[in-house]
Amino acid sequence: MTQFPDGYFNYLLRLGDNALILGQRLSKWCGHGPVLEQDIALTNIALDLVGQARSVLAYAGEIEGRGRSEDDLAYFRNAQEFYNVLLVEQPNEHWGHTIVRQFLFDAFHYYLLQELTHSQDAQLKAMAEKSLKEVTYHLRFSSEWMIRLGDGTDLSHQKMQDAINELWMYSGELCTPDALDTAMLEADLGANLQRIKPLYDSKVAEVLREATLSTPAQTWMQQGGKQGRHTEYLDYILAEMQQVQRAMPGLNW
Amino acid sequence: MTNQDWPLWEVFIRAKNGLDHKHVGSLHAADAQMAIENARDVYTRRSEGVSIWVVESKYITASSPDQKDSLFDPADDKVYRHPTFYHLPDEVKHI
Numbered sequence: 319m320t321q322f323p324d325g326y327f328n329y330l331l332r333l334g335d336n337a338l339i340l341g342q343r344l345s346k347w348c349g350h351g352p353v354l355e356q357d358i359a360l361t362n363i364a365l366d367l368v369g370q371a372r373s374v375l376a377y378a379g380e381i382e383g384r385g386r387s388e389d390d391l392a393y394f395r396n397a398q399e400f401y402n403v404l405l406v407e408q409p410n411e412h413w414g415h416t417i418v419r420q421f422l423f424d425a426f427h428y429y430l431l432q433e434l435t436h437s438q439d440a441q442l443k444a445m446a447e448k449s450l451k452e453v454t455y456h457l458r459f460s461s462e463w464m465i466r467l468g469d470g471t472d473l474s475h476q477k478m479q480d481a482i483n484e485l486w487m488y489s490g491e492l493c494t495p496d497a498l499d500t501a502m503l504e505a506d507l508g509a510n511l512q513r514i515k516p517l518y519d520s521k522v523a524e525v526l527r528e529a530t531l532s533t534p535a536q537t538w539m540q541q542g543g544k545q546g547r548h549t550e551y552l553d554y555i556l557a558e559m560q561q562v563q564r565a566m567p568g569l570n571w
Numbered sequence: 572m573t574n575q576d577w578p579l580w581e582v583f584i585r586a587k588n589g590l591d592h593k594h595v596g597s598l599h600a601a602d603a604q605m606a607i608e609n610a611r612d613v614y615t616r617r618s619e620g621v622s623i624w625v626v627e628s629k630y631i632t633a634s635s636p637d638q639k640d641s642l643f644d645p646a647d648d649k650v651y652r653h654p655t656f657y658h659l660p661d662e663v664k665h666i
């Protein structure tokens with residue numbers, strides 16, 4: 319196997335964990351969507367994300383070379399060993415809140431995957447190309463709902479504005495590169511977050527404008543998820559997601 | 572937000588190029604755009620199609636079941652409308 323630089327394993331975990339944790343969050347909507355059609359739509363997105371997480375984590379396990387499978391990585395790591403961004407672990411709250419979280423992530427995810435289709439790692443490149451098709455639809459879906467609800471009734475508008483105000487502080491981390499991002503970019507493996515930043519900002523601004531929502535004022539941006547420092551929510555997500563495998567390791571059904 | 576607020580749409584899916592769009596079911600949506608997206612999520616999850624048509628159910632004019640006798644029964648005793656009186660050579664297949 320080609321030699322990959324130190325840290326590539328962690329970099330892959332970031333990608334896999336984003337998809338896994340958001341997929342897990344969205345799965346909670348299954349059976350609880352506001353109407354049947356949206357219930358199915360959101361569950362489809364959850365399944366896409368879990369599927370993406372599986373292939374990335376399985377590959378990360380290979381790169382690590384210690385024989386850990388996708389399941390080992392998903393079910394037997396603790397919160398501080400997860401490297402997803404803080405945004406994806408935020409609670410579902412109401413439908414509009416979930417949509418805002420989804421949109422803020424989808425826009426990032428879309429440009430991130432576009433960048434990764436230029437990775438020198440053929441395997442990562444192939445996974446990014448496959449996921450990009452799914453995420454193009456995710457972004458279309460969440461943008462559409464941003465606009466419908468933002469530019470809907472007074473009440474829906476207010477709820478969307480509150481949600482974006484609340485979630486905004488988790489959007490800064492997405493396009494802010496740290497040492498690992500920079501190292502992976504220099505190795506021609508990872509994405510150029512500085513190139514994504516203006517694209518992301520203008521996409522978000524465009525949809526917010528059409529949704530008649532105002533961009534929140536400059537605020538302190540939370541960060542730390544990519545380094546394994548999480549909000550209080552991740553432990554609860556993991557407790558639920560991992561409890562069966564922790565209680566009965568290796569259980570199949 | 573309830574389904575009652577949203578009109579009903581009929582969904583037609585073309586399974587592959589060259590075939591007709593076939594009626595597959597109906598769903599609720601606020602407008603045509605949402606109907607297409609809902610149809611994609613509800614009816615094409617298992618690669619059922621390459622194209623979707625949606626039409627609001629209220630725009631479909633249907634024949635009345637009461638008229639079944641006058642509309643369809645007269646065709647029953649007109650066997651000569653079926654091409655069953657031709658002898659086909661065995662070599663001809665797929666007829």
